[in-house]
Amino acid sequence: MTGAAVPSQPADSTPRSKEGLRPVTDTRLDKSQPVLEVTDLEVSFPSEAGEVRAVRGVSYAVRPGEVLGIVGESGSGKSVSSMAVLGLLPDSAEVSGSVKLAGRELLGLSDNELSKIRGKDIGMVFQDPLSALTPVYSVGAQIVEALQIHQEMTKEQARTRAIELLDVVGIPDPRRRVDNFPHEFSGGMRQRAMIAMAIANDPKVIIADEPTTALDVTIQAQVLEVLKKAQDVTGAAIVMITHDLGVIAGFADRVQVMYAGKPVESGSVDEVYYHPRMPYTIGLLGSIPRLDNTERRALTPIEGTPPSMVELPKGCPFAARCPIAIDRCREVEPVLSVKEGNTHPTACHRSHELAGALDPATIYPVPEIPAAVELTSVPREQREKVLELDNLTKHFPLTQGAVIKRKVGVVKAVDGITLDIREGETLGLVGESGCGKTTTLLEILDLPSGQAGTVTVFGKDVRGLGRADRKALRRDMQIVFQDPMAALDARMPIGDILAEPLKTHNWDKDRIAARVPELLEMVGLNPDHADRYPQEFSGGQRQRISIARALALEPKLVILDEPVSALDVSIQAGVLNLLDELKVKLGLSYLFVAHDLSVVRHIADRIAVMYLGRIVELGDSASIFDAPSHPYTQALLSAVPLPDPRRERERTRILLTGDLPSPANVPSGCRFRNRCPKFLTLSEGEQQRCHDEDPANSRLAADHVAACHFATALEVI
Amino acid sequence: MSANQPAPSNTSAAGGEAVAALATATAGAPQPPAAVRKRTSRGKLTARRFARNKLALVGLGILALLFLAAYVGPSFTKYDYKFHDYMAFNAPPGGDHWWGTNQGGQDLFALTMRGLQKSLVIGLLVGGISTLVAGFVGAFAGYYGRWVDKGLTWFVDLLLVLPSFLIIAVLSPIFRNASWLIFVVLLAAFSWMITARVVRSMTLTLKDREFVKAAKYMGVPGPVIIFRHILPNMASLLIIDTVIQVGAAVIGESGLSFFGFGVQAPDVSLGTIIADNTTNAPTFQWLFYFPATCLVLIGVAVAFIGDGLRDAFDPNSSGAKSKGRRRKALAERNEAHRKATVAGGSRDVLGTS
Known part of the structure; x- marks a missing residue:
């Protein structure tokens, strides 16, 4: 890109002028004085239904070097309040109260004046790094722009500084990467670039709005580390907005809990986590x-x-x-x-x-979950296999050319998976995005007939099945999707939605009419609501409807694809309890796919950890969590933040370097070796082995295998 | 409000959300217990929602009146549309000739009613048939992909590049003596292709949505998925397309008739009446006003009905919600939130934060 064109910086919503590049005031920050002070902030929006009072009196102050965490569920007004601080709300919003940055009132400033503050005195990191970077300009150009708007700098100076900044946030080979475009960066790298941009002008405050929500845990750990480093470099105060109590526990000094547009509790992390009083x-x-x-x-x-x-x-x-x-x-x-x-x-x-x-x-009544009776008393080996995958493989050809397609490579999405699920148990399949979890699920559900490996459902190899047999299999195997809004047809009343599987499998009308209210009651919804449409229900209720639909035909195996990741924590707990209860009552087996290890720990009996199309460690829940033996599992577990500030401070994280490699370009030998922390500690001969030899599963316990040449247990939680 | 509801019997967590559902929107009337009550079908719900739309009912009324006038109206006037009254050329409205006469002395009322018969049937049939074909072809091509898609899109493209006017012109002599219904088929056959392409591309996106996948994994056969999930989810497009096609067919027919194909003298359609009288319209305005008003009425009625149908099919539109329910929903939501031991309401007011 040329110097003549100034790329637009997405964080800046206003057309910026070239004047006023001089810093407003550059007083050395007084450590004891709050740098950002918000008092009685109120925000309301007009809506058809009436005035929406999104924020109803928020007050806080942050001092230099301090981290304030704001937690709350969706709709609690936490993001709206930070947008109000930045002056980024639409004109229709009514904002009152006071926002003072180093003593200067920000509310009531014109957009032009605010533009000079945003990106200079206040840095911003948003949730979605892909939409926060302009796709048509290189990352470097966008950082250079951020620098040149607020500081007198030549292009060369700005570029040198941009490279420095990228280096600070840990982008490998910044000299080359500076000219890359956002799509050439991975999600974690984009978020680092956003952080680089946020700290480019030595801000006094950094506002981070759910900065790690869209990222995988190992990447989240990296980004939090970078954010911490960025704070050390600039000495800025950080306002961190998130719904994740674990992230706040380790990162913030003080917490403010928001509910219905208002802070309901605030204090130091220790006070709030150990002595909550609300x-x-x-x-x-x-x-x-x-x-x-x-x-x-x-x-x-x-x-x-x-x-x-x-x-x-x-x-x-x-x-x-x-x-x-x-x-x-x-x-x-x-x-x-x-x-x-x-x-x-x-x-x-x-x-x-x-x-x-x-x-x-x-004070909260603990719901009773009936204990599993018959099944758990039978040893696992004697229970029937519900699902068995043997060396399941799914490769996609990578083609080039519009008319004549040439094969230029292979995407090894699933590369030899072997596992089984027995009656009445839950297998948790965990792994980061892009590791092949979803492909595995789809392979099972599509009842494929091609490629290598076999899928055996209820003892039947799906390959040789005829039409009728396939349909019968579908009855016994059901799926619950991640997003309950997308998984329910918005144009069908929920009664019809629940009746659909029954109709498909030729139930007669009277039985269907009796079954639908029964199902609704089973998942804890009112049977009278059968003729309502899905959007009249909340997220948690919709997920219950999804579950009811999956259970309509009394299946034996339910495949759960991230069933709670779209829900707020307080709602999530109810759905997890329901799943637990139904499993016991109906003797179901679950294949539970998730990226949230805490959820998996709660629900799964056995765990399979997936990395780049392979299962690297498989075993019962206790061995995986207490004695993780594959370096990847160890890193994954250590990256999960605990909602316990003291333990969080004591923990040392195993930080992985780099991002998940592309499944089109799987490393030779052990596929984890280029990110493996253990690899670095090995001798040259041992390293050579990782380099050349694909590790086979080594058995560590009766029900615990890990695919690592040098698997040793390590306590990381 | 929660008092007259059967208490959900499950875990307390579940109970909480169930009551929350009550809070979202109930008209307040006590409902009979679930066992007695029969589930309302999707068709009935849609009909009920349609009936709530005043404008749609007005549209339906206009259309019914037009049909009535077209078929019953001529029996009230003593003039036949073929009859030339040599005593009254270009007579203004009034007297014996309610709507006046044209240059040839034909009674305009009789003519218009006769034309209306043709235009109504042609318009509605062509609109309906072409949208149906478009939906069918587009959805099947998009859903099944591969060779079905290739074959069907190839066929659509072929029809698109063929000059339809020419083909109708060439074919017309063959059907000269056949029923004018053949003409409807011909018109419809050449007006569905663009919609089919739009439907196909929408199907491609819908196909990857989770609810379609869910149906597929349930074992629902492809054609059923298409008619149960895919087409209803593009109902707005299909309905609007029908409305447009109805108008276009009426006009398009008159264009063809003008060139001597389609409805032929002495038979008339609204289009031919308007076309025949264009030269005289500035001086004898009734020649234009009466048939044109009928044409506009057809358009307006169809548009109103289309709007109503679209709202009825789309549960998101507020237009089809019952008024009481709409107003009460909010008040009750908060009332219930207060009263119930557990409560709630739609969290979607703010969207996601």
């Missing part, structure tokens, strides 16, 4: 499955869904979901203040009791 926070902490939890117990979901932000009822917005709500809670909305006996502010009428008479650990 039932919502207590519920949130209790509803997340934890990686460090050895005993399997039911999660405590917060019942109900957050209230609509239009015409909020009077009183505490959480009262309807609160297990300890009293009459006063329904009349008067509590203010955020330090209650008697507490050390940090909460917005709850009963906080003082939670510090004394009421035990926070017991």
Whole structure:
């Protein structure tokens, strides 16, 4: 790109002018003075249904070098409040209150004036790094632009600085990479580039809005590390917005929990995590499955869904979901203040009791999950195999040319997978995006007839099956998809949606009519709602409908493709409990695909860890989590943040270098060797072995295999 | 409100969301228990939603009146459309000739009604048939892919490059003495291709949606998926296309008739009446106004009905929700949120944060 054209920086929504490049004030930051101070911020939007009060009085202050975490579920107003701070809300939004950056009021400034602050004094990191970078300009050019807008610099100086910045955020070979375009970067690298851009002008504050939500755990660990480094370099304050309590635990100094547009609890991470005094926070902490939890117990979901932000009822917005709500809670909305006996502010009428008479650990009723009876008492070997994959392979040819297609390579999406699922057990299939999980699922569900390897369902090899047999197999094997909105036909009432599998398998009308309400009741929905459309239900309820549909035909195997990853934590707990309960009641087997290891730990009996089209480690849940033996499993587990600040601080992360290689270009020998932390510690001869020899599964315990030449157990949680 | 509902019997978590569903939108009337109540079918729901749309009902009314007028109207006037009244050329409306007469002394009312008969049938049939064919061909090509797609798109492209007017012109003499319904088929046969291509591309995107995959993995056969999931999800496109095609067919027919194909004298259609009278229209305006009004009415009625159908098929549109339900939903949502032990409401007001 040429110097004449100034690329547009996406973070900057306004046409920027060339004037005013001089820094506004460059006072040395006083460490004790808050650099960003938000007081009584309120935001409302007009909507057809009425005024949406998205943010209802948010106040916080961050000092240089401090990290403030803002947590909340979707719709709690956490992102809207940060957008209001940046002045990036649409004109229709009404914003009141005060936002002071180093003593200067930002609210009421014109867009032009704000443009001079955004990207200079306030750096921004957004959730989706792909849409935050302009695809038509090189990454370097976009950083150069960010530099030149705010500082007097020649092109060469700016370019040199851009390379420096890319180096700081850990982009390998920055000199070459600086000229790459965003699509040539992986997701993690794009987010690093965004961070580079955010720190380009030595900002006083960095606002990071869900910076790692779209990334895999190992990449998340890398990016958090980079963010920390960026903070060390600039000494900036960070406002980190996320829904992930684990990320905040290790990263933030202070936390603010938001609910229905208002902070309901705030304090240091230790105070909030170890002494939560607001039932919502207590519920949130209790509803997340934890990686460090050895005993399997039911999660405590917060019942109900957050209230609509239009015409909020009077009183505490959480009262309807609160297990300890009293009459006063329904009349008067509590203010955020330090209650008697507490050390940090909460917005709850009963906080003082939670510090004394009421035990926070017991206020939520623990739902009872019936214990599995018959099946678990039978040893695994004697149970029937429901699904068996033997060396399942799926390669896609990579072709070039428009008219005559030439084969130029092979994408080894699934490259020899062997596993089995027995009756009544849950197999968790984990791995990062791009490792071939979904392809594996589709291969099973498509009942393929080609390529290498066999799929055996209920003892039948799917290859030789006729039409009728295939249909019969489909009855016994059902799927629940990730996104409950996309998986339900929006134009069908849910009664028809549930009746569809039954109709397909020739149930008669009366039986269908009886079965539909039964199914709805089974997943905890009201049978009267059969003639409503899917969009009248919330995300969690839709996922329940999906589950009900999958169970309609009383299948034996249910394939769950990330069934809770689109749901908020408090809702997720309810769905996980339901899955647990149904499994026991109906004797189901699950193939549970997920990227969230904490969820998998909660639900799975056995775990298969997948890397680049292969299973690298397979075993029962206890051995995988307590004695992970493949270096990849170890890295994966160590990258998962725990919602426990003290342990989080003590943990050392195994950081993987680089990104997942393309399945079109699988390394020779061991496919993990170029990212393997263990590889680096090996002697040359041993390294040569990893280089040349594809590791076979080595058996470590009765039900535990790892595909590594030098597998040794390591405790990482 | 939660009091008159059968309590969900499952885990407490589940119960919470079930009550939340109640809170989202109930008209408040106590509902009979599930066992007694029969599930409403999708067709009935759609019909009910259609009936809520006032404009759509107006459209339906206009269309019914037009049909009535076209078929019953002529029996009230003493003039036949073929009859030339040599005592009244270009007579203004009034008296014996309600809508006046044309240059040849034919009664305009009788003519228009006769024309209306033809145009209504031709328009609706052509619109319906062409959209049907387009939906069918496009969806099958898109869904099945491979050689089905190749074959069908090739055929569509072929029809697109053939000059349809020429073909109809060439074929017309063959069918000269056949029923004018053949003409409907010919018109329809050449007006569906572009829609078919649009339908095909929409099918390609819908095919990868999870609900289609879910149906496929359930074992639902392909054609059923197409008619149950794919076509209803592009109902808006198909309905709007039909509306446009109806109008285009009426006009297109008159164009062809003008060149001597299609509806031939002494038979008339709205198109031919308007075309015949264009030269005289500036001076004898009724010659234009009456038939043109009928034409516009057909268009408006079809458009209203189309709008109503589209809303009825699309559960997202607010137009088809019952008024009480719409207004009450919000109030009740928060009311329930307050009262119920557990409560909720749609979280979608803010979208995702």
